[in-house]
Amino acid sequence: MKRNILPPGIISLAVVFVCLCLTVLSLLCYTSAKSELSLAEASAANKKKVLEGSFMCRGLADTAMALYNEGYSPEQAAESAGGSWNGEEMVFEWGIDENRVMVLTLDPQSGKSAEYLRYVGTWTPDTGLEVWDGQ
Amino acid sequence: MRRGLDTFLTESLIMTAVLAIAAALSLSVFMKAGQMRRRAEDLSACSSLVYSAVQCYDACGDIKQVSRLMGGDGGENIELAPYTLLLKQDGEGMTAEAYRGDEMVFSAAAKGVIG
Numbered sequence: 001m002k003r004n005i006l007p008p009g010i011i012s013l014a015v016v017f018v019c020l021c022l023t024v025l026s027l028l029c030y031t032s033a034k035s036e037l038s039l040a041e042a043s044a045a046n047k048k049k050v051l052e053g054s055f056m057c058r059g060l061a062d063t064a065m066a067l068y069n070e071g072y073s074p075e076q077a078a079e080s081a082g083g084s085w086n087g088e089e090m091v092f093e094w095g096i097d098e099n100r101v102m103v104l105t106l107d108p109q110s111g112k113s114a115e116y117l118r119y120v121g122t123w124t125p126d127t128g129l130e131v132w133d134g135q
Numbered sequence: 136m137r138r139g140l141d142t143f144l145t146e147s148l149i150m151t152a153v154l155a156i157a158a159a160l161s162l163s164v165f166m167k168a169g170q171m172r173r174r175a176e177d178l179s180a181c182s183s184l185v186y187s188a189v190q191c192y193d194a195c196g197d198i199k200q201v202s203r204l205m206g207g208d209g210g211e212n213i214e215l216a217p218y219t220l221l222l223k224q225d226g227e228g229m230t231a232e233a234y235r236g237d238e239m240v241f242s243a244a245a246k247g248v249i250g
């Protein structure tokens with residue numbers, strides 16, 4: 001009767017392979033989860049900063065409107081509240097980070113306001129990649 | 136014969152121990168990754184909920200309307216399983232807080248309409 005015997009060392013090799021697979025898979029899972037978490041944290045922090053910027057601009061605009069309602073000129077009211085007057089609207093700015101500023105414009109007569117983010121960082125084009133531009 | 140058996144048993148024991156240690160370490164790493172993934176999911180969902188609530192408040196300036204727009208019944212507590220959104224009216228505007236269970240995940244304040 002012929003006995004089926006595994007070649008010597010095959011069990012050890014299988015164990016080493018299984019350990020290697022477990023290590024690699026767990027590390028991949030960990031790095032992917034970590035990057036997912038940092039992305040979510042960055043996104044949440046960004047939302048918070050934008051909301052805070054908006055909140056601060058509205059606070060300044062509120063102060064300016066109160067002054068305007070007391071009889072200040074639009075220019076005086078805007079400047080007293082920390083903003084500026086561009087001839088048509090009061091403009092309030094609040095820095096969100098080094099590249100972005102939250103801007104709120106307010107027409108004191110109609111009370112209409114608008115908010116937007118202005119990018120103030122300098123953009124440097126990447127010239128490292130050779131791209132055919134048609135010439 | 137006896138010596139061969141001893142060697143085989145010792146090697147098997149060592150292999151089993153190595154495999155068990157590797158499995159335990161991997162399991163702990165997988166569990167940690169799962170926690171991080173869940174935290175990321177919670178943060179993402181809660182920040183979106185709070186951001187939406189604040190934007191709604193910016194648009195209408197009324198906390199009851201925000202509550203209804205966000206799926207609540209007009210009250211301060213909005214159940215959005217598995218999260219709870221809590222809207223608090225204060226002197227200057229509204230504060231929105233998002234919870235998972237008892238733990239606050241994200242919060243932000245909103246100022247109402249200018250004027």
